[in-house]
Amino acid sequence: MEKLLDVKNLHVSFDTYGGEVQAVRGVNFDVKKGETLAIVGESGSGKSVTTKALMQLIPMPPGRIKEGEILFEGKDLAKLSEKEMQKIRGKDISMIFQDPMTSLNPTMKVGNQIMEGLIKHQKMNKTQARKRVVELLELVGIPDPESRMKQYPHQFSGGMRQRVVVAIALACNPKLLIADEPTTALDVTIQAQILELMKDIQKKTDSGIIFITHDLGVVANVADRVAVMYAGKIVEVGTVDDIFYNPKHPYTWGLLGSMPSLDSQDAELYAIPGSPPDLLNPPKGDAFAARNEYAMQIDLEQEPPMFKVSDTHYAATWLLHENAPNVEPPEAVKARMKGMATNASSDTEGERV
Amino acid sequence: MTRYILQRLGYMLITMFLIATFTFFLMKLLPGSPLAAADKLSEEQQAIVLEKYGLNDPVPVQYFNYMVNLAQGDLGISFQFDNREVTTIILDRIGPSMQLGFQAMVIGTILGMLLGLVSAIYHNGFLDYSSTFLAVVGQSIPSFVFAGILQYYVGVRLGWFPVALWEGWEYTVLPTISLAIFPIAIAARFMRTEMLEVLGSDYITTARAKGVNKFGVVFKHGLRNALIPLITVLGPLAIGLMTGTLVIENIFAVPGIGEQFVKAINTNDFPIIMGTTLLIAFLFIFIVLVIDLLYGVIDPRIRLAEGE
Numbered sequence: 001m002e003k004l005l006d007v008k009n010l011h012v013s014f015d016t017y018g019g020e021v022q023a024v025r026g027v028n029f030d031v032k033k034g035e036t037l038a039i040v041g042e043s044g045s046g047k048s049v050t051t052k053a054l055m056q057l058i059p060m061p062p063g064r065i066k067e068g069e070i071l072f073e074g075k076d077l078a079k080l081s082e083k084e085m086q087k088i089r090g091k092d093i094s095m096i097f098q099d100p101m102t103s104l105n106p107t108m109k110v111g112n113q114i115m116e117g118l119i120k121h122q123k124m125n126k127t128q129a130r131k132r133v134v135e136l137l138e139l140v141g142i143p144d145p146e147s148r149m150k151q152y153p154h155q156f157s158g159g160m161r162q163r164v165v166v167a168i169a170l171a172c173n174p175k176l177l178i179a180d181e182p183t184t185a186l187d188v189t190i191q192a193q194i195l196e197l198m199k200d201i202q203k204k205t206d207s208g209i210i211f212i213t214h215d216l217g218v219v220a221n222v223a224d225r226v227a228v229m230y231a232g233k234i235v236e237v238g239t240v241d242d243i244f245y246n247p248k249h250p251y252t253w254g255l256l257g258s259m260p261s262l263d264s265q266d267a268e269l270y271a272i273p274g275s276p277p278d279l280l281n282p283p284k285g286d287a288f289a290a291r292n293e294y295a296m297q298i299d300l301e302q303e304p305p306m307f308k309v310s311d312t313h314y315a316a317t318w319l320l321h322e323n324a325p326n327v328e329p330p331e332a333v334k335a336r337m338k339g340m341a342t343n344a345s346s347d348t349e350g351e352r353v
Numbered sequence: 354m355t356r357y358i359l360q361r362l363g364y365m366l367i368t369m370f371l372i373a374t375f376t377f378f379l380m381k382l383l384p385g386s387p388l389a390a391a392d393k394l395s396e397e398q399q400a401i402v403l404e405k406y407g408l409n410d411p412v413p414v415q416y417f418n419y420m421v422n423l424a425q426g427d428l429g430i431s432f433q434f435d436n437r438e439v440t441t442i443i444l445d446r447i448g449p450s451m452q453l454g455f456q457a458m459v460i461g462t463i464l465g466m467l468l469g470l471v472s473a474i475y476h477n478g479f480l481d482y483s484s485t486f487l488a489v490v491g492q493s494i495p496s497f498v499f500a501g502i503l504q505y506y507v508g509v510r511l512g513w514f515p516v517a518l519w520e521g522w523e524y525t526v527l528p529t530i531s532l533a534i535f536p537i538a539i540a541a542r543f544m545r546t547e548m549l550e551v552l553g554s555d556y557i558t559t560a561r562a563k564g565v566n567k568f569g570v571v572f573k574h575g576l577r578n579a580l581i582p583l584i585t586v587l588g589p590l591a592i593g594l595m596t597g598t599l600v601i602e603n604i605f606a607v608p609g610i611g612e613q614f615v616k617a618i619n620t621n622d623f624p625i626i627m628g629t630t631l632l633i634a635f636l637f638i639f640i641v642l643v644i645d646l647l648y649g650v651i652d653p654r655i656r657l658a659e660g661e
Contacts, residue, residue: 083566086564088564091564095562099555103558104556105556107578107652108577116560117564120564121564168563
């Protein structure tokens with residue numbers, strides 16, 4: 001399949017009084033047309049910075065793209081000027097933000113907020129734009145769009161506002177949609193609706209989606225492929241099946257193990273000890289070593305390269321080296337994986353009937 | 354909306370009544386007598402004069418009489434200026450004060466907001482530091498210092514504008530500038546802080562993600578949201594300026610209300626004190642109402658539901 005976005009060796013740093021914070025330290029990934037790539041990782045792992053850097057939405061200064069290429073349809077976005085970037089933002093790439101309560105302008109009518117992109121990018125006049133807004137609001141499932149578009153954000157509930165945010169992002173049929181934790185601030189039923197909505201729209205428009213989240217349940221639901229980020233790097237990448245049923249990186253084990261599930265009999269939830277490293281002075285070797293119970297001497301000295309597990313599955317851990325001891329994931333994680341496998345198989349059986 | 358305004362007007366009446374009452378009794382506690390040359394008059398003569406103005410009655414009776422007249426719109430007759438009505442005196446004097454205050458406020462707000470915007474847009478750049486420096490200078494140096502400097506350099510040395518008096522529009526220039534410096538500084542500092550905060554908010558990122566350019570981000574999305582706190586500060590400042598500023602009026606020999614008010618207090622000219630206080634109170638309450646209505650215009654979240 002055609003690569004829509006190809007990020008190569010992306011480094012993003014923030015220059016602070018304390019020094020250079022290396023928020024993203026050499027990230028490689030790609031997104032194909034019609035594909036959903038989920039980026040998971042704990043807070044501060046660089047997920048949001050990576051995607052904001054794609055659109056040059058990080059504050060610059062202090063932030064800067066230090067190195068690397070962001071190839072979007074063959075064009076390197078990292079080298080574009082602010083003016084050129086403005087033509088791409090909202091048109092080819094758009095973004096859905098985390099908190100619907102704060103991501104809409106409180107003093108502007110909802111319709112006008114959606115219209116803005118249409119008038120700017122598609123050179124529509126007011127009447128055309130208004131018609132398209134009604135269509136978009138219908139598409140995202142807001143009833144009575146004619147009168148709703150004349151209202152202000154505070155007259156909408158959280159779920160409805162997120163639909164408006166989605167409508168803004170979709171206004172110009174973007175080729176790439178970046179969703180930065182789009183459902184984190186919503187309650188579970190609304191979450192499911194928004195996710196369904198995004199999947200539906202993706203089917204219709206064949207756009208690529210980058211989905212940032214730390215909710216692995218959501219990942220299993222929406223993603224085709226998953227990239228696990230830790231301390232500004234991607235430590236494991238693979239299809240959903242690779243990551244959920246055959247995870248190789250101890251950090252991925254930790255993430256999976258710390259995910260509560262309804263049927264888990266074992267009362268204790270697995271937690272990853274410690275906290276992520278300070279990216280002002282990134283540690284030598286594997287950044288996860290200090291929190292990793294399987295860490296070896298080499299983890300403290302040398303950074304692991306990406307080891308190939310299969311054609312779709314790569315992980316950066318020395319445990320995959322041919323000389324490394326054979327380490328099994330902890331029991332809790334294994335149980336979780338088994339649980340997930342049975343869930344998944346019962347799901348598919350259900351579909352077959 | 355109409356009901357809301359009527360309700361507010363009702364509260365205004367109550368407030369005015371309370372202010373009139375407090376001021377009346379407080380004023381009676383002022384030392385001294387309203388008589389200009391008390392020591393040259395015999396006690397008998399003094400008693401006759403006081404009797405004529407009803408000042409020998411017990412204070413509650415005086416209060417009652419005053420309030421009855423006030424309710425009929427009669428502010429009484431000044432003690433200092435024989436047979437001149439307080440209303441006429443105030444109306445003569447308030448004009449120049451309000452004109453100066455209004456001009457200073459308009460210029461101050463516009464220039465101050467521009468300075469603040471420039472600061473916010475070029476945050477931490479040379480323009481930001483320069484405008485912040487100007488704002489700090491404007492806020493910390495008293496207006497009469499500027500007044501003196503303007504009078505000497507612009508008025509005397511350059512001879513561009515008259516140094517003092519009140520005989521035409523060109524006479525308003527220097528006092529207006531002197532008065533405007535404080536609001537410029539305040540508006541600039543507030544605008545800068547608010548705009549920076551607004552520019553850091555999520556919906557600005559949303560706007561940028563839509564491809565909106567820098568101008569659109571600041572003026573279309575930012576300005577309206579940054580204005581709300583600014584109005585809160587500028588409202589009371591406007592009232593202060595428009596009801597007369599003693600020092601500036603004195604320096605430029607402007608026949609304004611500020612000077613008149615202080616003179617009235619010094620001479621125990623009770624009707625003038627009452628009249629001026631009530632006028633200032635009225636303007637204050639009125640502008641507060643206007644500000645509250647403005648909030649609604651700017652921020653839809655505060656807007657009152659129609660027909661409520």
